[in-house]
Amino acid sequence: MTSHRRSFIACASRLALALSAVAGIGLAQAQSTTRILVGFPAGGGTDAVARILAERLQAELGNSVVVDNKAGAGGQLAAQALKAAAPDGHTLFLSHDHSVSILPLTMKNPGFDPAKDFVPVAGFATFVNAVALSGGTPARDFKAWVDGVKAAGGKATMGIPAPASTPQFAVQVIGKQFGLDLVAAPYRGSAPMMADMLGNTIPAGVGSVPDFIENNKAGKLRVAAVMGTQRQAALPDVPTFTELGIKGFEEVPYYGIFAPAGTPKASLDKLAVGVQKVIAQPDVKDKLTAMGLTVGYMSGAELGKREVAYREVWAKIIQASGYQPQ
Structure with missing residues (x-):
């Protein structure tokens, strides 16, 4: 073998190893990025909440956290995307009551079943x-x-x-x-x-x-x-539905984070602890409170129970309205 050929083979080997290393880094970075799906456009309230949490979750999880807006159909597209995602702890769905509790009541085939396709990670606030x-x-x-x-x-x-x-x-x-x-x-x-x-x-x-x-x-x-029975701290002069004589809206909505069914418990526990630590940070709590949220941690089990109870209340309201699932 000539010296030129040996030199060429050596260079090619080094290049292959370098490309492999770069690909490995790229794959590792992709795998270490956590996506938070949001079912509404950027600029809305849910998007703003998600971005506050995503920024601080990066330090708690030790990896990049990005907000992925999949707007449309009242959060249905994002919910379907969560169902289709790999249950590896790197895809989450930040949602309020509508997408998870209400859509299954108002649609014949929403394309997901919260009880089968999702697992609650943690709740972090209620609102009205x-x-x-x-x-x-x-x-x-x-x-x-x-x-x-x-x-x-x-x-x-x-x-x-x-x-x-x-x-x-x-x-x-x-x-x-x-x-x-x-x-x-x-x-x-x-x-x-x-x-x-x-x-x-x-x-x-x-x-x-x-x-x-x-x-x-x-x-x-x-x-x-x-809505609800209590005036809001951020809006102390604004009357409640109860004060105005409007009944049926006493159960207040929630904000929670969900993962695909089958996500390992270790991943769920790490995510839940991260959420709990983030919302305990005084400036984060202040920001969310200023937005009109009542901040409070709910474990995955507690969020799951609240979601079911909320859906049961609204099932009666929707049925009484005469609305037919589409």
């Missing part, structure tokens, strides 16, 4: 939905808005972040309670709904307090009523 008035709406509070709608013929449109969501049923109940002909206008998430509210395309909307809180502070819209 609210009625908000667009900046161009003359009414300054809920009663004035109701009176204004009646004076204008009793008809009004209210935006909702997703079809067949709890806000849609809230619109129906509010209309029945006050003798109004209210139409729920569904959007693909809270961000586009908020854009139309800020542009005064629609006069009012129903969504989560985290969706509305910043623009309420800025005076660009007005939160007029919150």
Whole structure:
């Protein structure tokens, strides 16, 4: 073998080893990245919550954590993506009640079954939905808005972040309670709904307090009523549905993190501990509280029980509304 050929073979071997090392690093990096699926567009309340947690979870998990927005169908696409993901602890789904508890009640075939396809990792907060008035709406509070709608013929449109969501049923109940002909206008998430509210395309909307809180502070819209039985710390002057005589919304929604069924217990435990540590950090808790969340840790088992109980309550409300699963 000539010296030139030996030199060529040696160089080729070194290049192959280098390429193999680079590929190995790339694979290791891909495997060490944790994705948090979010079923709504960037810019909405759920997306903001996910990004706060993702930033701090990186230190707790020891790897990169990214938010993956799979917006559409009220979180259905993200839920289906979680079902299809490998149960290796590197794909999570951060969701509130709608995607996990409500979609299975309002759709004949959502493409996932929470009880079979998901495993709850940890819950970290509860929140309430609210009625908000667009900046161009003359009414300054809920009663004035109701009176204004009646004076204008009793008809009004209210935006909702997703079809067949709890806000849609809230619109129906509010209309029945006050003798109004209210139409729920569904959007693909809270961000586009908020854009139309800020542009005064629609006069009012129903969504989560985290969706509305910043623009309420800025005076660009007005939160007029919150669901539940207790006033919110971030909105102490805003009356509750209970105060306004609107019943059936006492069970408040939750925020939780879910993993694909079959995820090893060791991975679930590591993730749960990470979530618990992150929400205990004072500045994280302050940020989430300022968004209108009531921060509190729930273990995977506790989150699972809450999800089932919440779904049972809403199954009765949806059935009573006459809504037929699509």
